[in-house]
Amino acid sequence: MTQNDDILIVGGGLNGPVLALALAKSGFGVTILDAAERDTHTDPDFDGRSYALALASCRLLAAIDIWDKIEDQAQPMREIKVSDGRAGEGPSPWILHFDHREMEEGPMGHMIEDRVLRTALQDAIDAHPAITHLTGARVTAQEVGPSGVTLTLASGDTLSGGMLVGADGRQSGTAARAGIGRKGWGYGQTAVVCAVSHEKDHGGIAHQFFMPAGPLAILPLTQRRSSIVWSETDARAAELMSMDDAAFLDALRPAFGSFLGEIALTGKRFSYPLGLTLADSFIAPRIALVGDAAHGVHPIAGQGLNAGLRDVAALAEVLADARRRGEDPGSAGPLGRYQQWRRFDTTTLAIATDTFNRLFSNNNPALRLVRDIGMAAVNSVPGLRTTFMREAAGLTGDLPRLMRG
Numbered sequence: 001m002t003q004n005d006d007i008l009i010v011g012g013g014l015n016g017p018v019l020a021l022a023l024a025k026s027g028f029g030v031t032i033l034d035a036a037e038r039d040t041h042t043d044p045d046f047d048g049r050s051y052a053l054a055l056a057s058c059r060l061l062a063a064i065d066i067w068d069k070i071e072d073q074a075q076p077m078r079e080i081k082v083s084d085g086r087a088g089e090g091p092s093p094w095i096l097h098f099d100h101r102e103m104e105e106g107p108m109g110h111m112i113e114d115r116v117l118r119t120a121l122q123d124a125i126d127a128h129p130a131i132t133h134l135t136g137a138r139v140t141a142q143e144v145g146p147s148g149v150t151l152t153l154a155s156g157d158t159l160s161g162g163m164l165v166g167a168d169g170r171q172s173g174t175a176a177r178a179g180i181g182r183k184g185w186g187y188g189q190t191a192v193v194c195a196v197s198h199e200k201d202h203g204g205i206a207h208q209f210f211m212p213a214g215p216l217a218i219l220p221l222t223q224r225r226s227s228i229v230w231s232e233t234d235a236r237a238a239e240l241m242s243m244d245d246a247a248f249l250d251a252l253r254p255a256f257g258s259f260l261g262e263i264a265l266t267g268k269r270f271s272y273p274l275g276l277t278l279a280d281s282f283i284a285p286r287i288a289l290v291g292d293a294a295h296g297v298h299p300i301a302g303q304g305l306n307a308g309l310r311d312v313a314a315l316a317e318v319l320a321d322a323r324r325r326g327e328d329p330g331s332a333g334p335l336g337r338y339q340q341w342r343r344f345d346t347t348t349l350a351i352a353t354d355t356f357n358r359l360f361s362n363n364n365p366a367l368r369l370v371r372d373i374g375m376a377a378v379n380s381v382p383g384l385r386t387t388f389m390r391e392a393a394g395l396t397g398d399l400p401r402l403m404r405g
C-alpha cells in the first residue's frame, strides 16, 4: 500500500482525530493511523473517563463541526468548589468557589463522556472525503527524507506523506524513533474513575476535594450523574478496584459526603496510573508532536486534553498559514513557530500540576495551613478569582484562531 497524503497522523485517540478534522477543513489531505482495531475506541468498556472540556476546547470542537453533534450530551460546568478533606472525615466546607456568573463568556466549560466524544470524532473522520482513516495499523518505523516521511506498518505496508504528526500518546513511538528524549516520573498514585447517579441535582457544580493521598473530583454529568476521579496511592487504588460494588461504595461515601443524597454506581470502574511526561522537543525534521505525546500531566486540574487541543489548534493554524504563504508546511520554519507557541505554555502547565499535586496530596499540617490560606486569599479577591476562571476556561494567553469562537 502506498499513499502520498499531505499529512500523516499517528494516533487516533482524541487529539489525532481533532487535528485531522482541523487540517482537512483547511484543505489538507490527511491519513490517520491507529494501532487499535476499528470500533475499539467507541466500545463503552474501552474508557470510563469524562473530560472537563474548557470553553476554548468547546469552541475548537464547534469550529470543526463536532460540538453541535455532542452538545446535548454535554453538561455545562457552572461552578467549581474546592475544599480540603481527610480520609474518613468527609470534605471540609468549601473554601474556594468559582461561579461562571462572574465571567461574561458563560460556563467555564462542559463535561463530556469519553465514548460520546470518541463516537462523534470517529463518525466525522470516517465521513470526511479528505481523511483516510486506517485502523489496526501499528507504525513500526519511520524514515524522514528531504521532502517527506515514509512510515512502515507492522503489516509491512508503507505510506508516505509530506510530514508526520505524532499524536500517539504518552509512550510516543513517533518521538522515540525521531530521537526525541523525554523527562518524567510516576506519582505513585492511580486514579480510580467511575460514574455515579445520585438523588439530588448537582446544579452543574464540580467539586474537588483535596484528600491526603490525592484529590477526589466529583464532576457533573447529564441526568443526575457525576463522574468520579479518585486519586489514591497505587496500593489503595488496587484495593478499591478489587472490591465489589457495595464495598467500593462504602469506601467512597465518607470521602464523597452526603450532599447529593444516596449514590449508586452506574457502570464499571476504571483505573489509570498517574505520572508526568514531557518531551524534550515538540518537533524534529518534518515531525511535530501533539497531546500526550508531547506532554502528559496529572489530571488534578483537568487540563491534559485541553492542552492537547490547544496544540492541535495552534499546529493547524501554523500549517494552514504556511501553505497560504507558499511555504512547505513540514519545513523547519512552520514547525519552529509551532514549538515556540506551545512548548513554554505546556512546560508551565506540567510544572504547575506537579507542584499542586505535591502541595495538596499530603497531610502535613504546615502545608495544609499554607494551601488553605492561599485558597482563601484567592477566594477573597474577585479579580484573582476571575483570572483563575478564565485560565480554567482556556481563555488566557495567545489563543489560536480556532479557539476564539
Ligand SMILES: Cc1cc2nc3c(=O)[nH]c(=O)nc-3n(C[C@H](O)[C@H](O)[C@H](O)COP(=O)(O)OP(=O)(O)OC[C@H]3O[C@@H](n4cnc5c(N)ncnc54)[C@H](O)[C@@H]3O)c2cc1C
Residues within 6 Å of the ligand: 010, 011, 012, 013, 014, 015, 016, 033, 034, 035, 036, 049, 050, 051, 052, 053, 137, 138, 139, 140, 167, 168, 169, 170, 173, 191, 193, 229, 272, 290, 291, 292, 293, 299, 302, 303, 304, 305, 306, 307, 308
Ligand atoms: C483519570 C484521568 C482524567 C482525565 N481528565 C481530564 C479532563 O477532565 N480534562 C482534560 O483536559 N484532560 C483530562 N485527562 C487527560 C486526557 O485524558 C489525555 O490528555 C488525552 O486522553 C490524551 O489523548 P491523546 O489523543 O493525546 O492520546 P491517547 O488517547 O493516548 O491516544 C494515542 C493513540 O495512539 C495510538 N498509537 C500508539 N502507538 C501507535 C503506533 N505505533 N501506531 C499506531 N497508533 C499508535 C494508540 O492506539 C492511541 O489510540 C485525564 C486523564 C486521566 C488519566
